[in-house]
Amino acid sequence: MALLELSGLTKRFGSFTALDNISLGIERGEVHCLLGENGAGKSTLCNLIFGVHKPDAGTMQLGGTPLHPRGPAEAIERGIVMVHQHFSLVPNMSVAENLMLGRAKAVLKPQDIIVRMGQLAAEYGLQVDPNVLIEDLSVGERQRVEIIKCLLGDPQLLVLDEPTAVLQPDEIDALLDICRQLTVRGKSVILVTHKLGEIGRVADRTTVLRQGKIIETVAMEGADIRSLVRSMVGRDVQSAGSVLAATVDMEEEAAAHPAAGHASDANGAPLVPEATGQAALRLSDLVYRDADGVIKLDGVNLSVNPGEIVGVAGVEGNGQTELGWILAGLASPASGSIFVGGRNLDGCTPQQITEAGVGIVPEDRHAVACIKELSLAENLFLGSINKFSRFGLLDKSARRKAAETMMREFDVRASSSDVPMSGLSGGNQQKAVLARELSLDPLLFLLAAQPTRGLDVGAIEAVYGRIRAARDTGLGVLLISSELEELMAVSDRIVVIYRGKLVGELKAGSFSREAIGSMMSGHEHV
C-alpha cells in the first residue's frame, strides 16, 4: 500500500486542462521526482496534494484513508508539507521567531523550538543558528529554514517545488543529501525539477508529465536519462550532446574534456587576449561600488572578440549581476571604461548603448527584460515603437505583422502577438527577448546573463542555438551563467570571476569542472 495514492485526478482552469486523469502512487521512503517542461502540470499536481487547489475529478488517499484537503492547513494536519519556490519567511525576524509563526499557541516557547532544531540538526544535518535574522541568511540557508519549518511537525510526506532552481551547486548537493536522509527515516519526498542531473542522483522513481498527462513512471535504477528527456519533450532533442551536458551533469560528459585547466593569470594582470582588429567588447579597469560603497567589481579587464562566446563563471554574488547592470546601462561604474567595437560607451544611456550595437538579455527577465503586463508585440518593439508611429499614433496592424514575422523567425509560440507576456511560458518569453535583442541593427555584442534560467530542455536548446548562430555571424557574446555545464557546453573561452575580480581563464578544449570550480571558490587554480 503506497503512502499516497492518487487516482484519476483531473484539474481544469477554465477551458485549460492542467491535469488529465493522473493516477500515481507515492511509496513510503522514496524520493519521487516529477519531471516535465514548464506548464506540464507539475506544480498543479503539488498544489492539489497540498490543498491549494481542489481537483475537479479523482480521489486521493493518504495512508489508506481518503484525503480531501480544503486548504494547506488540513494537508499539514495530515502530515503533508510543502516548500514552495518562493519562501514564506519574514526577513526581519529571527529564524526561531519564524519557526514559531503559525505554530505558537498563546505562549511563545522559544526553548522548545531551539531544542527541536537541535534534534533536526542532529538527525539531518540541518544546521542553522536560531537567533540570526532571516535577511542575513543566504538563499540556501533560507531554504533550509523552510525545510526545518516543514519538519517540525514530523510529517510523512515532503513536497519540494523546484527547490534547486535558486541554489548554488554545493547547496544543491546538501539539499539532495537531506532528501536521502529523509527517506532513510521512512519519510517520502516529492521533488519537482527539470534538472535531469538531480534526478539521476537522488530519485528512486521518476514520473514524467507532459501537457497534464503522465507519460511514464520509471524506476531510476538503470534508467536511461536520454529516454526521460524524450518523454519529457515528446521528441528527440537535437544536439542532445550539448544540451544534455548542460542539464544533466553526467560525469562522463564532464570527463570527456581533458582536465587541463590553465588559468592564464591569477596574479591580477589583465587577461586581454591578443587584439585581432576591434574587440566586440572591451572592458578596461572596470570598478563598481554599490550604494554602500562596497566594491563589487574590482578592476575588471576583459575582451570579447567578434565571433566568440566568452563565458563568465562564478558563484553568484561575485559581481556578475553588477557587470550585467553596467553593460545594460542601468548602473554606472565608479571608474574604468567600456568599448564596443572600438567605441567608448562610458556614461551612455541605455538607448545610446542599444544604438551602439549592444544587445542585452538581462538576468532578471521579469524585472528588466520585459514588461509582463504588456503584450508580446508591445514587448518586442518596446524600444523601437517609433517605427510604427504615424503622427504619434500607433499603427497596430503594421506592428502586428512585424511581430508575427519575428515570432516565426525565432519560433516564439503564442496564440497571437496580442497576448500579454505573462501568458507565455518562460521559454517563449526568453525567445521573445532574444528575438528583440538579436534583431537590433547594428549588433556587435550580446550580453546573455543567465539566459536559460528556469527554462526547460527544449527552450534551452533553442536559446543555445540562437546564441551560437549569432556568434557564427560574427557577434561577440558574453555569457554570464551560474551553470558550469552550460558554460562548458557553449563557450569558446571561460573566465572566472571571484569577488569582483577575474581570477582565471580557460580556452575551449581545456575546460575542467575541477579547475573552474576551485577558481570559483577562490582557491588558486590547480
Place this chain on the structure above:
Amino acid sequence: MKTSKLTSSGPRSWSDLVPLQVLVPILSTVVALGIGLLIIAATGGSVTEAIEAFWDGMAGSDYNIGASLNRAISLGLVGLGFIFANRANLTNVGGEGQLAIGGMIATAVALHGAGSLPFGLAFLVPLAAGAIAGGVWGGLAGFLKAKRGTNEVISTLLLSFIALPIVYWSVESFHLLRKPITDLSSLPESPEIPDPTKLPLLFPDNGSPLHIGLLLAVLAVVVVWLVLKHSTLGLRLKAVGLNETASRRAGLRTSFYIILAMVVSGGLGGLGGAIMILGQQFYLTSDFSSGYGFDGLVVGLLSRGSAVGVVIGALLFGFLRSGSINMEITAHVPSAVVLICQGLIVIFIAGSAIFTNRKANR
C-alpha cells in the same frame, strides 16, 4: 502554480464586462438616491418637494441644464487629468490645488492685459495660462517623483494644501488680486474680469450659461482618449508605469515621461480651474474651487482609466451637484444628503469591482 497563473490572469477583453459596467453605475446611482430620499423622509422633509427641487436644479430649465453641464466640464477635465497620470501608474490626488492655481493665474492674466487682445485671444490666453500654471503645479510633483522618488500621492495632496492658501492670499492682498474696498460690503475677492475675457456662450439667446468650455472639454476627451489608447506616447506612459527598470532598459527616458504625465495631468486640472473663472464665476474668490478638484478625482477614479467613463462620471456629478444646490435653496434639504448619496455611489461602484473582477476571474 504556473498553470493556474496562466489561466487566471489570461487575456480578458473588457467587452466581457460591458453589461455590468453599464449596469453597476446606474444601479448604484438609483440605490444611492433612494437611500437619500429615505434620509430626507426620515428627517421629516418632504420627499416630493425635495425631488421636485432636485430635478429642477439639475435640468428644470435651459439655464439649469447649462449650469449642470458647466460643472461637468471642470469635473471632467480634472478626471481626465487623473486618468492621464494614472496611465503612468501615478495617482494625482492634487486636482484641487491644480484647479485652484489654474483659476488664480487665469484670473490674473485676464485682469492684467488679456482683455485687450483680439480674436478670442482675450480668453484663450488666460485659459492657456491657467493650464500652464496647473501643469507647473502638477509637474512639481512629477519632478519630485522622477528625481527624488517622492510619493506623488503625498506630494500632490500637500501641494494642494499650499495652493489653496496661495489663492486665499491673492484675494486678501491688495497688491495681488483683491479689488479695492469701495464700501463696507466689499468682500475679499478679485474684481470682475473684463467682458472680452469671458468665455463666449454657446446659446446666448436662450439664457443658458453653457459656454465654449464644453467644446474644449470634448476636444480634451478625444485627445486624451487618442493618446491613451492609440498613441506611442500612451504606450510609453503605460510601460513606464508598469516597469520603470525595463522601460529604462528599452531606452525610454522614464523621468521625462513621469514629469510629462504629471504636467499634462495638472494642466488639465488648471484648465478646469480657468474655465470655472472665465466661464461662469468671472471673479476669483478664495474658495472658488470648493471641492471640484476632489470630486474630479473621484470621477477619474470611478472611470477606471476610460475617457468615456470620465464623461459619464463628470455628467453624473455635475448634475447631482446642481440638483443638490437647488434642493438646499428651495426645499431646505441640506445638500449634505446629496454628498452622502455621492459617497454611497462611490462605495457601490468601487465595491462592485470586487464582484465583477471575481466573476471575471472565475
